[in-house]
Amino acid sequence: MIEVIGLTKRYGGKTAVDDLSFTVRPGHVTGFLGPNGxxxxxxxxxxxGLDAPTAGAVTVDGVPFRTHRRGLHHVGxxxxxxxxxxxxxxxxHLAALARSNGIGRRRVGEVLAEVGLADAxxxxxxxxxxxxxxxLGIAAALLGDPPVLMFDEPINGMDPxxxxxxxxxxxxxxxxxxTxxxxxxxxxxxxxxxxHLVVIGQGRLIAAEPLRAFADRGTRQRVTVRTPQPAVLAAALTAAGASVDTAPxxxxxxxxxxxxxxxxxxxNAVELHELATHTTSLEEAFMEITAGHADHLAGSR
Known part of the structure; x- marks a missing residue:
């Protein structure tokens, strides 16, 4: 389990992370989302432990990662x-990592095979x-058979x-x-x-919840209606409180x-030719919910 508690990180006068708290629990794939920066x-x-926090705390299975003597056994x-x-x-490359973490050489061949690089x-x-x-990076993460795994943009450059x-x-x-x-x-x-998702913007927490709950919270359902009497139906729908956009x-x-x-x-005795419900995608929900957080702080990462 990963726990982030009141984390703040500043670089000079710029704040990259601002009082951020969330928990990443085992048994789930937790996505980490946010606009660039x-x-x-x-x-x-x-x-x-590659950067020190300005304030707050971060633990992996209850302790800071730096306290783990052989890190690859705990986090990949x-x-x-x-x-x-x-x-x-x-x-x-993998053999060097294995030696420094007290991992047997046999494990190198196992992870190369697991990621499809046995012949390379x-x-x-x-x-x-x-x-x-x-x-190869995924193989290195798996090398110590750790209970916690973290990946930053792992599918860039991969084929289907x-x-x-x-x-x-x-x-x-x-x-x-x-985890x-x-x-x-x-x-x-x-x-x-x-x-599950953890969503941040401008270094602050926007959401930490199941993916479906996040998508539903940002979803605005749209219904497409085709009718030979659009004006009559549009008037009735507007009177009932609906928002109606008229296309050709x-x-x-x-x-x-x-x-x-x-x-x-x-x-209203209106003939219908089509009535179809469209739900926004996760991407559309993300853009909607994070819209006010896209103007991130200069110098944040």
């Missing part, structure tokens, strides 16, 4: 797949594509097969009872992968359900 990467770095993390020595082979283990990392580097593989991997890790914390700007992937071939209605619209049409 919202403070996501700063928060991840503080969790891992991928923050930047490009930050790796290009002259080393994938196998040598002896190749130099400098020749890897971005997608292969992402797989790789994206499907990552999605399945994260959900299977959570199903094993691990999986995932930052991504790709809402469609988050919608297919995450169970249909009405876009908000504020009333399809059932209510159908009943009004029947009561």
């Amino acid at each position: 919202a403070g996501k990467t700063t928060t991840l770095r503080v969790i891992l 993390a991928l923050l930047d797949a490009q930050q790796v020595h290009g002259g080393r082979s994938a196998q040598a 283990g002896h190749r130099r990392i400098g020749g890897f594509s971005l997608g292969m580097k992402q797989r 097969e790789g994206v499907r593989w990552v999605r399945h991997l994260f959900r299977s890790l959570a199903a094993q009872g691990r 999986v914390f995932l930052s991504s700007h790709l809402m469609t992937e988050m919608e297919h992968t995450a169970d 071939d249909h009405l876009a209605v908000r504020g009333l359900s399809a059932e209510q619209i159908g009943a009004l049409a029947f009561a």
Whole structure:
């Protein structure tokens, strides 16, 4: 479990994270969302002890991460797949990490196979594509078989097969009872992968709740209506309190359900050719809810 309690991080006079509190629990994939510059990467770095907090506290399984003597047994993390020595082979890179954390060499081969790089283990990392580097970073995160896993934009550069593989991997890790914390700007992937969301803007908490609850909170249902009598129906809908936008071939209605619209049409003897409900996507809900937080502070990360 990850607990962030009143976290504040300043760089000089600029505040990147401002009194932020949330909990990431085991058994779920928790998505970490926010506009660019919202403070996501700063928060991840503080969790891992790479940056010290200005105020507040962050713990992993009840203690600061720095107190764990061999970190890879407790937390596996991928923050930047490009930050790796290009002259080393994938196998040598993982072997060095394994030795420094008291992990047997056999585990190197196991994680390379798990991420689909078994045949590339002896190749130099400098020749890897971005997608292969992402797989290697995930292998490094899995090396110590940790209960807590953190990933920052892990599917950048991956092909569709790789994206499907990552999605399945994260959900299977959570199903094993691990804590999986995932930052991504790709809402469609988050919608297919995450169970819970932590959403921040300008370094402050906007939401910490199940994904579906967040999407429903930002959802504004729209009903498309096609009728040969648009003016008559639009007047009846407006009188009933609906918001009606008139397009050349249909009405876009908000504020009333399809059932209510159908009943009004029947009561006013209006013929209907189509009545369809459209729900906003997670991306649309995210844009709506975070709209007031997009003008982030200069210097935040």
